[in-house]
Amino acid sequence: MMVNDVAVTIDGLTDVSEQEIVNYIGYVEEQTNERVNELTLTPAADGQIHLDYVLQPQKFERIRRITGYLVGTIDRWNDAKQAEEHDRVKHTAAQYA
Structure with a gap:
């Protein structure tokens, strides 16, 4: 699914709302100061959610x-x-x- 132009995969979770996904995207972008390209949500220990993400490629000038x-x-x-x-x-x- 696409949320805010981010490809999101939810694996093993059934009750994740779109607002939660938006919050996870915001959290990752705040921590990395980069735009998220892909996000995968999977269950982790103690009811937590594991975030696996890929950031958007950086543009560079040829040298x-x-x-x-x-x-x-x-x-x-x-x-x-x-x-x-x-x-x-x-x-x-x-x-x-």
């Missing part, structure tokens, strides 16, 4: 390192450095499969 330069974009490089980046061998995961 390139060419001969000592560590930058996010190459638009400020001179022509020679841009040519070096263009001519280098690009490796892919398929080459190692």
Whole structure:
């Protein structure tokens, strides 16, 4: 089921309300300072509920390192450095499969 754009799985519990799920999502997000992507609720000892969650992937900017330069974009490089980046061998995961 989806609750607040979070994929929620309830395993072994029958009486969990949607408001409880919203509260669990809020609790995890408050503790981690991250957005929850998936949440699984299962019974734990002493009537407690075990929370298993997956956070949303972090976005990142691609960083390139060419001969000592560590930058996010190459638009400020001179022509020679841009040519070096263009001519280098690009490796892919398929080459190692």
